[in-house]
Amino acid sequence: MSKTTTGFTNKLEIPTPREKLHHPMDRYLRTERFPHIWCATCGIGTILTAFISGLEKSGLEQEKVAVVSGIGCSGRAAGYLRLDSFHTTHGRAIPFATGLSLGNPELKVVVISGDGDLVAIGGNHLIHAARRNIDLTIICINNFNYAMTGGQAGPTTPIEANASTAPYGCYEFPFNLPFLAESSGAVYVARWTALHIRRLAKSITEALLKPGFSFIEVICPCSTLYARRNRLGTGLDLMKFYHDNALIKHGADTREIDIRYQDQIVVGKFVDKDKPTFLQKRDKFLREKLGEKFIPYKGPQPI
Amino acid sequence: MTYWRVPLDLDQVEIPHGNIQIIVNQCKGCGFCVEYCPKSVLAMSTDFNRKGYHYPNIVKRNLCVNCNLCEIICPEFAIFVTDDKPRHPDPEEVLKGGGNHEG
Amino acid sequence: MKADPIGVATGNHYIDGDHACAEGAIAAGCRFFAGYPITPSTEVAERIAERFPKVGGLFIQMEDELASMAAIIGAAWSGSKAMTVTSGPGFSLMMENLGLATMLETPCVLVNVQRGGPSTGLPTLTGQADMMQARWGSHGDYEIIALSPNSPQECFDLTVTAFNLAETWRVPVLFMMDECVGHMTEKVVIPEAGELNVIPRKFFRGKKDSYRPFSFNGSDKTAPMIKTGDGYFIHITGLTHDERGYPVINAEAQDKNVRHLVDKIRNNEEKIRLIEEEGVEDADVIVIAYGISSRVALKAVNDARNKGLKVGTLRLITVWPFPEKRIRELASTTRAFVVPEINMGQISLEVERASRGRAKTLPVPHAGGWVHDPNDILKAIEEGAA
Ligand SMILES: Cc1ncc(C[n+]2csc(CCOP(=O)(O)OP(=O)(O)O)c2C)c(N)n1
Ligand code: SF4
Ligand code: SF4
Ligand code: SF4
Ligand SMILES: [Mg+2]
Numbered sequence: 074m075s076k077t078t079t080g081f082t083n084k085l086e087i088p089t090p091r092e093k094l095h096h097p098m099d100r101y102l103r104t105e106r107f108p109h110i111w112c113a114t115c116g117i118g119t120i121l122t123a124f125i126s127g128l129e130k131s132g133l134e135q136e137k138v139a140v141v142s143g144i145g146c147s148g149r150a151a152g153y154l155r156l157d158s159f160h161t162t163h164g165r166a167i168p169f170a171t172g173l174s175l176g177n178p179e180l181k182v183v184v185i186s187g188d189g190d191l192v193a194i195g196g197n198h199l200i201h202a203a204r205r206n207i208d209l210t211i212i213c214i215n216n217f218n219y220a221m222t223g224g225q226a227g228p229t230t231p232i233e234a235n236a237s238t239a240p241y242g243c244y245e246f247p248f249n250l251p252f253l254a255e256s257s258g259a260v261y262v263a264r265w266t267a268l269h270i271r272r273l274a275k276s277i278t279e280a281l282l283k284p285g286f287s288f289i290e291v292i293c294p295c296s297t298l299y300a301r302r303n304r305l306g307t308g309l310d311l312m313k314f315y316h317d318n319a320l321i322k323h324g325a326d327t328r329e330i331d332i333r334y335q336d337q338i339v340v341g342k343f344v345d346k347d348k349p350t351f352l353q354k355r356d357k358f359l360r361e362k363l364g365e366k367f368i369p370y371k372g373p374q375p376i
Numbered sequence: 377m378t379y380w381r382v383p384l385d386l387d388q389v390e391i392p393h394g395n396i397q398i399i400v401n402q403c404k405g406c407g408f409c410v411e412y413c414p415k416s417v418l419a420m421s422t423d424f425n426r427k428g429y430h431y432p433n434i435v436k437r438n439l440c441v442n443c444n445l446c447e448i449i450c451p452e453f454a455i456f457v458t459d460d461k462p463r464h465p466d467p468e469e470v471l472k473g474g475g476n477h478e479g
Numbered sequence: 480m481k482a483d484p485i486g487v488a489t490g491n492h493y494i495d496g497d498h499a500c501a502e503g504a505i506a507a508g509c510r511f512f513a514g515y516p517i518t519p520s521t522e523v524a525e526r527i528a529e530r531f532p533k534v535g536g537l538f539i540q541m542e543d544e545l546a547s548m549a550a551i552i553g554a555a556w557s558g559s560k561a562m563t564v565t566s567g568p569g570f571s572l573m574m575e576n577l578g579l580a581t582m583l584e585t586p587c588v589l590v591n592v593q594r595g596g597p598s599t600g601l602p603t604l605t606g607q608a609d610m611m612q613a614r615w616g617s618h619g620d621y622e623i624i625a626l627s628p629n630s631p632q633e634c635f636d637l638t639v640t641a642f643n644l645a646e647t648w649r650v651p652v653l654f655m656m657d658e659c660v661g662h663m664t665e666k667v668v669i670p671e672a673g674e675l676n677v678i679p680r681k682f683f684r685g686k687k688d689s690y691r692p693f694s695f696n697g698s699d700k701t702a703p704m705i706k707t708g709d710g711y712f713i714h715i716t717g718l719t720h721d722e723r724g725y726p727v728i729n730a731e732a733q734d735k736n737v738r739h740l741v742d743k744i745r746n747n748e749e750k751i752r753l754i755e756e757e758g759v760e761d762a763d764v765i766v767i768a769y770g771i772s773s774r775v776a777l778k779a780v781n782d783a784r785n786k787g788l789k790v791g792t793l794r795l796i797t798v799w800p801f802p803e804k805r806i807r808e809l810a811s812t813t814r815a816f817v818v819p820e821i822n823m824g825q826i827s828l829e830v831e832r833a834s835r836g837r838a839k840t841l842p843v844p845h846a847g848g849w850v851h852d853p854n855d856i857l858k859a860i861e862e863g864a865a
Contacts, residue, residue: 094399096456097447103714106725111451113404113429118451126448136710141553152714152726157707159556160716160726161549162579168513168546172553172561173707175537176511180557180708198549201542268412270448309407351539359532368485370510370537373558373680373706 101125101135103155110149114308116267116293117147120214121154123270123291124185127277133181138281140183141170143195145221146295147187147214164194167202170209177372178352181210181281188215189227192248196228203257203286205351210280211288213250216295224298231334235302252327254288255344261287262327262344266315267294269340276342285350292338305335382467391465394442394457396434402454405429409446409455415439418446438463480679482506482639484672486534492667496634496660497522499667500590501530503638504562506669508677509588510536511561513550515543515569518602519658520592523564544572548589552576555585556715558680558706560642564590566658567600570609570616577651578617579717581740584693584701586645586680588638590654592661593770593821595847605658606847607770608822613653614799620737622744624751625653625799627769631665637796643678644751648743649701655798657821659771659850680704687711691722695739744800752805753796759809762791764863766817767806767830769795771850776819779856788864798826803833810834815863819843819856839863 096102102125111117128138135156142151144163151158161169166184174182184191191199191213202209218236219225226236229250230243254262261283265273273291280287294300294311305311315338322330323341330339349357352370359367383389396417403425410418410432417440418432425431432446432455440457447456486505494502501523504512512531514524524540531538537559541547544565551561565573570591580587593609595601609616613625624644628637634656641652683690683703690711694702702722705711718726719733744751759765764783768776773794783790793809795802806829810816815838818827827842834840841859845851 094397094456096399096453097458098453098456102453108402108404108427108452114406114408115451118453119408119449122448122450122453136712137708139707152716155712157712158714159553160714160718161552162575162717165545165549165576165579168541168549169553171539171541171546172511172513172550172555173557174553175539175550176554176557176559176561177706177708197542198546201546268449270445274448307406309411312408312411363532366533368533368535370535373510 098122098125101128101155103153106153109153111146112297114294114296115146116308116312117150117214119267119270120212120273120291120293121150123273124212124277127274128281130274130278131281133281137179138181138183139173140185141166141173142184143186143190145187145190145219147185147216148190148221150185164190164198166190167195167198167209167211171202171207174208175352178208178370179372182208183210183212183281185212186214187220188213188217188229189219192250192253193228200253200257203254203259203288206258206260206285206348206354208284208350208352209286210277211286212277213288213290214293215250215290216293216299218295218299220295220298224302229332231332233334234299237302247332249327249331250290251288251330251343255327258286259288259344260285260346260348263342264290264292264330264340266292266319266338266340268312268315269319279345283345284353285348386467387464389465390462392442393460393463394440394444395460396437396440396446396455396457398432398434399454400431401426402452403429403431404452405431406451408449408451412449413446414443415441480677482672482675482677483508487672487675488669489671490669492669493664494631494667495522495662495664496628496631496656497592497662498526499631499634500638500654500656501526502667502669503635504588504642505530505534505536506635506675506677507560507639507642508679509560509562509642511551511554511559512536512538512563513541513547513554513561514564515541515547517566517569519594519661520564520566520590522661523590523592544569545575548573548576548580551587552580552583552585555587556707560586560680562588562590564592566592567594567596567602568598570612574612574616578619578621580651581617581621581623582717583715584649584740585651586649587651588641588645588654589651590656593655593657601848603658604848605771605821605850607657607772607820608825608847610655610798610820610822610825613655621740623653623799624648624650624744624797625655626753626796627655627798628660629770629773629794630660631663631667634660635667635669639675639677640753643676646678646680648747648751649704650744653799655770657770682706692724693720693722695722695735701743748800748802748804751797751800752802754802754805755794755796757792759791759793759813761789763789763814764817764860765791765793765809765813766819766856766860767793767795767826768819769798769826772819772821775850775853776856778853779860782853782857783860788860790860795826801829801833806830806833807835807837810837813838815839815841817841817843817856817859817863819845819851819859821845821847821850
């Protein structure tokens with residue numbers, strides 16, 4: 074018999090051994106690598122669940138979806154997914170994914186990585202891949218800091234928030250990621266938090282099915298570093314904060330959705346438009362210019 | 377003041393029902409599932425799993441509506457729900473206005 | 480395997496080394512190119528941009544060299560043969576992901592048309608000062624293959640070889656040209672496709688769950704690859720990993736992983752080695768050179784022979800892995816090695832190390848911007864013979 078914190082007395086349930094329990098998402102997971110490395114009450118695992126759920130609904134063939142990550146806590150996502158998965162160098166997930174996606178246009182290539190990885194060291198790649206409209210889905214896990222290296226300030230750390238390299242609080246202006254993505258040319262831009270799992274999953278499905286550069290920012294609790302340094306409690310407390318302070322505003326003007334420290338977070342789908350992808354545009358353009366002489370790239374050839 | 381009455385065709389009403397499975401030793405005790413279950417089906421245990429975390433216990437199994445929220449909010453892939461036979465609500469429950477709080 | 484005729488511009492051409500290199504890549508089956516413009520290598524990218532749409536290749540100009548190198552690794556894992564080209568500062572930017580390519584054992588080719596450095600240095604003038612960066616430029620321990628052509632014809636031929644070596648050993652291959660060779664125009668003969676030997680990617684065809692992307696057996700048997708999207712669900716990481724590609728962070732795993740990266744090249748140096756020797760058997764002095772310097776040295780060697788000196792030549796075509804054993808053998812039969820190179824002494828250090836004091840090593844340094852005065856090389860030969 075055991076007592077719960079809420080005072081209930083439970084019937085003792087004999088736990089079924091792990092081998093006998095098949096989580097419905099197991100076929101998308103490298104179960105042999107679990108438990109994963111993320112801390113208790115970290116939200117990255119929840120985002121992974123939302124990703125799998127969005128992927129399942131998309132109806133895309135599991136074989137034809139590849140995931141690329143950079144370096145960071147968020148960057149470990151690739152390592153747990155039973156897809157062709159690549160854990161690359163810090164900041165270079167997008168150019169690696171660009172090569173992979175253009176190299177085999179049959180693939181849907183997804184990049185899952187952190188705010189520091191995608192927007193600081195990899196910021197130049199982000200804006201250029203968006204500009205070219207490379208057929209990629211980017212899931213940017215924004216936990217407002219460089220978690221993997223111990224909670225340093227990064228390109229999204231809000232002014233006032235404390236970080237290990239901003240011990241008196243951060244005084245740099247942060248990026249507003251949906252605005253950055255939209256102005257760089259992304260055809261699909263959304264922002265959710267780790268609490269908005271169903272809406273996030275739906276956005277992921279839409280983004281996966283959208284040809285071109287789609288960008289989803291997910292605000293995510295980092296319990297061990299960001300929350301603790303700023304005395305914000307646990308990941309659960311941050312989830313409650315999102316519950317109370319997130320405002321769903323589809324189609325909001327991305328110029329007006331900056332995130333300030335512990336303030337309202339506007340979430341929703343902000344951009345959803347059609348534009349030819351890099352490859353579509355290239356092939357059409359070159360066919361017009363070269364006529365019969367043009368031979369489109371057909372993916373990896375025998376040699 | 378709310379007037380509750382038991383629908384006459386209550387025996388025809390079916391509520392989806394889920395069979396909750398918890399992979400106890402994979403849980404890291406974050407409490408997300410307990411907090412966000414719309415029917416307060418779960419509560420944290422006082423004892424620990426093999427890794428030293430409290431894990432969720434099923435305390436109101438029959439109230440589970442198979443919404444899957446616990447499954448997709450769990451960062452550890454430690455809880456999931458499979459379809460069970462739908463349930464007929466009992467008149468008492470209806471008079472009380474259902475579960476604890478609608479999420 | 481024979482080359483795909485669509486990419487082989489058979490015939491006699493009068494082109495420079497940069498253009499010949501581009502043709503070599505296309506002939507070798509390269510169909511993915513990512514690069515960023517930089518003198519004196521841009522002509523390679525320009526020719527590829529012009530030719531690729533007509534041979535079914537995909538050219539993309541990236542935002543920088545970090546991205547270019549990352550993109551060709553991604554493309555290689557999609558199953559394509561991929562290349563990038565750079566010079567000077569761009570080579571420095573590629574070092575990060577050269578390490579990734581090495582760690583992931585990714586076949587690809589990185590061309591460096593060397594110019595004078597450091598920093599922006601001499602954008603339009605020649606240099607050979609990136610030879611040690613080629614060997615040690617990325618952090619950590621690894622071995623690399625680097626080739627150095629000395630004519631436009633070789634820029635064609637050896638680019639094909641570079642792709643073949645990349646496929647055979649699952650390594651990034653560095654193609655270390657220099658501005659002189661890159662911008663020198665000569666006759667280049669491109670053979671029929673049927674006469675070109677092109678090594679195709681080795682793909683795994685066994686059972687899906689039995690596939691291992693790496694094989695750390697320390698021998699010359701590198702694991703075959705797969706194409707992303709074929710359902711093998713591979714995981715690849717730049718972290719130290721096991722044969723499944725899964726990260727393992729401890730000293731044993733590191734030992735297996737790194738030892739394999741080093742051994743597969745080091746233990747097979749003789750199989751990889753491409754050198755050209757002439758008159759070394761009874762030489763008192765052997766001139767060791769590569770790239771443009773090997774051609775400049777010929778004048779000095781001729782002059783020395785006319786003076787009655789016994790001089791041999793050894794040309795490094797593969798500079799890395801360094802033919803250490805061969806140099807050591809020659810060190811016991813010759814008096815001195817003369818090493819002219821357009822840097823302040825890089826490969827000469829290796830020659831000195833390999834000869835273990837059995838023969839003298841006389842570097843002939845040059846800071847870059849132009850080739851050696853043959854008389855400087857002659858003087859060193861005379862000193863060595865004395
Ligand atoms: C070139 C390079 N510089 C620095 C690092 C160290 N580093 C590893 S992860 C990281 C930050 C990751 O931050 P973010 O992308 O936000 O991921 P998080 O850990 O917060 O999920 C840094 C700076 C590195 N691995 N490589
Ligand atoms: S350090 Fe932060 S981001 Fe990293 S796993 Fe822990 S809670 Fe998550
Ligand atoms: S499925 Fe829904 S109702 Fe049932 S336990 Fe999970 S969250 Fe609660
Ligand atoms: S959400 Fe998962 S990890 Fe968190 S308490 Fe529930 S079962 Fe445990
Ligand atoms: Mg972060």
